[in-house]
Structure formats: C-alpha cells, structure tokens
Amino acid sequence: MMDKTWFGELFLICILQTKLSGGFRVVGPNVSPVVLTGGDALLECRTEPPVSLTNLEVRWFKDSFTSPVHLYTRGQDQPMEQDAAYRGRTELFKEAFNVGNASLKLRNINPFDDGEYKCFIDFKTIYEEAKIHLKVGGMGHQPLIHMEAISQWGIRLTCTSNGWYPRPNVHWINGKGEIISAQSLTIEKDRLSGLFNVLSRVDVRSDSVNRFSCLMQNPLLNKGEEADLQVAALFFPKTNIWMVLFLCMLISLIIASVVEVLHHWRKREKTKELKLFCTLEGYDDTKINDASVTLDKETANPKLELKDENSMRLTDDHHQRSDPMKYFTDMECVLGSNKFTSGQHYWAVDVGMNQKWSLGAALKSVEKRGKIEIVPQHGFWSISCAEGQLYANDNQPTQISVQAIPKKLGVYLSYKSGRIAFYDVASKSLLYAFTGNNFQEELYPFFGTEEVNQWMNVFHGQSLKLHRNLATQRCWFYNMFVKKHKDHTEEQELRLLNH
Known part of the structure; x- marks a missing residue:
C-alpha cells in the first residue's frame, strides 16, 4: 500500500513539472521606462507563474547574446563574462528570486544605454525572454x-x-x-x-x-x-533708401556689363571652334563616312549588358559569352563590330548619366586577358572620364580642361593620316587629338564603363546624320561667307553664327 501511494505521488509531481515547464512566461513592464541621464533605471522582469530562479540562468543582454549586460548562472553572478560598459553598474534582486523576480537595476544611466534590452531565462527544458525598451533623456544646460x-x-x-x-x-x-x-x-x-x-x-x-x-x-x-x-x-542699422536704390542700380549695371562681355567672348570662342571644326572635318577636301557603329557582343566583358547592339551598361550579373578568347576578362570594355582599314570615319556616343567611362578606337590585336593600360603603346587611343575630370589616355596621361563634362561626344578617325580626334557634339569643339600614328592593322571602335547601371548609347544613323548635316551646313555657310567677303569683320562673323 505504501509503495502504491509513493508511486502515485511521484507520478503526480512529474505531471505537474511537465505542465509547468511548458507553461512559463517571461513578462516585462507594460510601459517603457524613461530615465534621466545620471540616474538609475529599473528594468522590470518576472516569470508567470512565479518560479524560483536560484538554480536557473538569468541573462540580460542588449546588442549581443554573448556579451551580456548582466549574467546569473550556476548560482552566482558572472562579472567576467559581462560587457565591459556595464561592469559595476548592474544588480539583480536575488532576495526576490523565489517569487520569479528577474528585474535588473542599472545605475548611472548615459545616452549609450538607450535601446532595447532582453530578459532571458533558461528553464532548463525551455527558455523564454521579454523585451524592455529603455528610453534615456537628458536636459541640456540653459541656452x-x-x-x-x-x-x-x-x-x-x-x-x-x-x-x-x-x-x-x-x-x-x-x-x-x-x-x-x-x-x-x-x-x-x-x-x-x-x-x-x-x-x-x-x-x-x-x-x-x-x-x-x-x-x-x-x-x-x-x-x-x-x-x-x-x-x-x-x-539696429538705419537704412538709407536712396543708398539702397543706388547700390541696386550699380549692381545691375555691373551684372549687365559682365553678361555682355561674356556674351561676346563666347561668340568669339564659337567662331574659333567652328573654324577648327571645319578644318579638322576636312570639308571640301575629303568625304567623311558616317559610321553606323554597333557593339560586338563576343568581345564584351561578361558583366556588360548589351541592348539592341547600340547600348551598353555595367551590371552585377554575368552574361553568357560563347568564346572566352574573344572577350575582355578583367576590363569592363567592348569593341565595335565595325572595322576600319582606310578612309575617314565619324561616330558619336551618348554617355548619359555615366560618370566613369572610356571611348575611342583600338587595334584588332589588343590584349583582352587581364588588366592593361588603355594607351597607344598597347593599341588603344581613347579618352576617359573619372572623378569629375576628363583625361586623354596618352602614353603620358593628359587632363583635358573643360567647363563641363560633355554628355555627347564625337570620335573622328582618319586612317591614312593617323589621326583620332574627339569632339564635344554640343559645341562642335575639339577636346583632344592623337596624331602622327602609322596604322598597319584593323581599327575598331572601343567603349568602356566602370559605373553600374548607367547606359552608354551609340548614336543611331538618323541622329548622327542630323548632327553631321548641321555641322556641314554651318561649315558651308561659313566658307561661302569668307570667300565672298574677303574684308569681313569679326562682328559680321558673330552675326553669321547667330543665324
């Protein structure tokens, strides 16, 4: 009879322990505590139903579980495992452990204590935690x-x-x-x-x-x-209305004079640019071929995405290429499909919002494996934009001085004379020219970019034709005027440009 009674009591205790172990909750305060800097904070935490915490693990942590604000385990505090910022500032109420009180006292509050804390209790069979957000406030000195x-x-x-x-x-x-x-x-x-x-x-x-x-x-x-x-x-100063009116008139006159000077200066510069453009384009001497340039997918770096054979951009993805010996492996570059072995050719490129790009021409035999300098010595004739500056990639790199980085650029290639020149399409002005080259093999258009998700576009035939026609018309009118009026003045040149 005694054995049956003892066994029944043991069985009941086991059932109660199993039910309790699955029914524990750890709860915090209903309202986030607000504490002034320099004061003490009480972060409330308790178990429901109440259970003794003496032989359990109570861990308070903020940013990292492994770097606790306070740790109680194996029947005592563990200060050596505590985050150094909290040593000597925390305290648990061990006299209330028998009723499940795991609240933490945090002394000498500072702004770095602001944030979310977790009260973690390991019940051996399960674990539970509660979150408490401590808000820290500090009143400054009298302004x-x-x-x-x-x-x-x-x-x-x-x-x-x-x-x-x-x-x-x-x-x-x-x-x-x-x-x-x-x-x-x-x-x-x-x-x-x-x-x-x-x-x-x-x-x-x-x-x-x-x-x-x-x-x-x-x-x-x-x-x-x-x-x-x-x-x-x-x-407070006394305002003289007549002095104010005088100053306004004086400033207006100065601004008007500066604007007029700049206006004439820019027109004279445009006259020089137009003369230079007409000469370099070979007007009345040779026929220039408007090359309908397309991009050669097989030479494109795998990170380059090509669209309609006229647009390209750098992406974070790898795109399929059929022959690994044909494409640039480490440089984000691509060649054009057009090859040039004679004549004079012109094509234009819209770099859009791209801030890191290169363009020009390259020999068929250029090295495509690894990283190399894109300079004439290695078969590249190009200009580049980087860090808001324009550079000519000559054997000795040269910075190109411009008021603003052009968005649309023209490339002029004269195979026989060994000239590759770059123009600002908007102003028809020369940016840089490589001269005196003796080309012995095929040349191809060259393009590169280092900025992700920014398109570069080669001008389509109609847009390029319109640009060339306008330039040719201006050259024709200018030449006719100069031939007819040998004794023309600079003012007449400016009026011609206005029309």
Missing part, C-alpha cells in the same frame, strides 16, 4: 544668446547649449510670439558622453519689441529650456 555680428541689414544672434539627449527641437521666437526661421542649425554629438551640443543662428531686424527668445525642447521628456535677449534699438 546662452549673444550678438554675433551687425550688418546694414540687421543683427545676427547665436544660441548655444550643451548636454541634450535626444536631439532637441530649436525655435526662435520674437517679441510678438512669432516663430522666426533660423539661418543655420548645427547639432553635434559628443563621442565620449553621447550627448548633443547645439548651435543655432538667426538674422533679425528691428521691430516694436526687439525681444528675442531661443527655446530648446526635449521631445522625449516634453520639457524645455529658454533664453531671452532684449536688443536695444540703437544696435
């Missing part, structure tokens, strides 16, 4: 206002304050209670303390009150600090 500068238009006021957390809201208010727009606002975080330092400036003019306030508010604590400054009227 300080002072006059920074006085000009003929008004006074600049500066407001400073240190020691805020989180970032405060800053408002300037005049004596009528109206908010004034700040001229500038600088909020910097101190790396050591984690607190924010504030500096704000505002330009003010005299009114009937001349009283100005700087209000800084902590959005978390819903509290603020304010400073006032009463400015005497004598500090």
Whole structure:
C-alpha cells in the first residue's frame, strides 16, 4: 500500500513539472521606462507563474547574446563574462528570486544605454525572454544668446547649449510670439558622453519689441529650456533708401556689363571652334563616312549588358559569352563590330548619366586577358572620364580642361593620316587629338564603363546624320561667307553664327 501511494505521488509531481515547464512566461513592464541621464533605471522582469530562479540562468543582454549586460548562472553572478560598459553598474534582486523576480537595476544611466534590452531565462527544458525598451533623456544646460555680428541689414544672434539627449527641437521666437526661421542649425554629438551640443543662428531686424527668445525642447521628456535677449534699438542699422536704390542700380549695371562681355567672348570662342571644326572635318577636301557603329557582343566583358547592339551598361550579373578568347576578362570594355582599314570615319556616343567611362578606337590585336593600360603603346587611343575630370589616355596621361563634362561626344578617325580626334557634339569643339600614328592593322571602335547601371548609347544613323548635316551646313555657310567677303569683320562673323 505504501509503495502504491509513493508511486502515485511521484507520478503526480512529474505531471505537474511537465505542465509547468511548458507553461512559463517571461513578462516585462507594460510601459517603457524613461530615465534621466545620471540616474538609475529599473528594468522590470518576472516569470508567470512565479518560479524560483536560484538554480536557473538569468541573462540580460542588449546588442549581443554573448556579451551580456548582466549574467546569473550556476548560482552566482558572472562579472567576467559581462560587457565591459556595464561592469559595476548592474544588480539583480536575488532576495526576490523565489517569487520569479528577474528585474535588473542599472545605475548611472548615459545616452549609450538607450535601446532595447532582453530578459532571458533558461528553464532548463525551455527558455523564454521579454523585451524592455529603455528610453534615456537628458536636459541640456540653459541656452546662452549673444550678438554675433551687425550688418546694414540687421543683427545676427547665436544660441548655444550643451548636454541634450535626444536631439532637441530649436525655435526662435520674437517679441510678438512669432516663430522666426533660423539661418543655420548645427547639432553635434559628443563621442565620449553621447550627448548633443547645439548651435543655432538667426538674422533679425528691428521691430516694436526687439525681444528675442531661443527655446530648446526635449521631445522625449516634453520639457524645455529658454533664453531671452532684449536688443536695444540703437544696435539696429538705419537704412538709407536712396543708398539702397543706388547700390541696386550699380549692381545691375555691373551684372549687365559682365553678361555682355561674356556674351561676346563666347561668340568669339564659337567662331574659333567652328573654324577648327571645319578644318579638322576636312570639308571640301575629303568625304567623311558616317559610321553606323554597333557593339560586338563576343568581345564584351561578361558583366556588360548589351541592348539592341547600340547600348551598353555595367551590371552585377554575368552574361553568357560563347568564346572566352574573344572577350575582355578583367576590363569592363567592348569593341565595335565595325572595322576600319582606310578612309575617314565619324561616330558619336551618348554617355548619359555615366560618370566613369572610356571611348575611342583600338587595334584588332589588343590584349583582352587581364588588366592593361588603355594607351597607344598597347593599341588603344581613347579618352576617359573619372572623378569629375576628363583625361586623354596618352602614353603620358593628359587632363583635358573643360567647363563641363560633355554628355555627347564625337570620335573622328582618319586612317591614312593617323589621326583620332574627339569632339564635344554640343559645341562642335575639339577636346583632344592623337596624331602622327602609322596604322598597319584593323581599327575598331572601343567603349568602356566602370559605373553600374548607367547606359552608354551609340548614336543611331538618323541622329548622327542630323548632327553631321548641321555641322556641314554651318561649315558651308561659313566658307561661302569668307570667300565672298574677303574684308569681313569679326562682328559680321558673330552675326553669321547667330543665324
């Protein structure tokens, strides 16, 4: 009879333990605690139903499970495994362990303590955790206002304050209670303390009150600090309306004169560019072939995506190429399908928003395996754009001086004379020319890009034809004018360009 009773009690205990082990919960507070910097925080945590924590593991952690804020296991605290930032600042209420109280006391709060904490309890058969978000607030010092500068238009006021957390809201208010727009606002975080330092400036003019306030508010604590400054009227400059009108007229005249000078200077530069363009294009001497350039897919680096044989862009994907001996392996480049062994040829390229590109011409025999310099010595004649600068990839790299990087560029190839020149399509101006080359083998158009997902487009036939026709017409009119009017003036040249 005793054996049966003992066995029944043991069986009941096992059932109760199994049911309890599957029914534990770890719960935190219903409202996130808000604590001032320098104070102590209580992060509440308990088990439901209450269970003794003496022989369990209680782990508090924030960013990393393996770097705990506080760890209790094997019947005692484990300070050597604790995150160094929390050593000596944490405490568990062990006298309340028997009722499942795992709350943590965190002393000397600083801004770096702000964030989400996890109260983790290992029940041996299962584990549970609760999340508690600690919000840290810090009220800064009383703001300080002072006059920074006085000009003929008004006074600049500066407001400073240190020691805020989180970032405060800053408002300037005049004596009528109206908010004034700040001229500038600088909020910097101190790396050591984690607190924010504030500096704000505002330009003010005299009114009937001349009283100005700087209000800084902590959005978390819903509290603020304010400073006032009463400015005497004598500090505000007196405006002379006639002097203002005189200055406005003087500035207008100066601007008009500068604009006129620049206007004529640009026209004279365009005259020089047009003369140069007509000469280099060989007008009235030779016929230039408008090459309908297409891209050769078999030579394209696998990261290049080709579209309609006229467009290319660099991607993060690899695209299938049939013959690994034909394509560029390490350089994001491609050759054109057109080969040139004689004559004069012209094609144009739209680089669009691409900020890192290369284009020009290359020999059939150029090395496509590995990384090499794209210079004439290795069979490349090209220009490149990188870091907002334009370069000629000569054997001695040369920076090309331009006001703005062109979006559309023309390439002119004269095989017999050994000339490869580059033009700004918009202004018809020469950018750079390689001369004196003795070509002995086939030349192909060359294109490269290092910027992901930015298209480069070779001009289609109609667009290229229109560009060439316009240039040819301008050259024709210009030559006819020069031949007919031997004694023409510069002003007549400018009028011709206007038409």
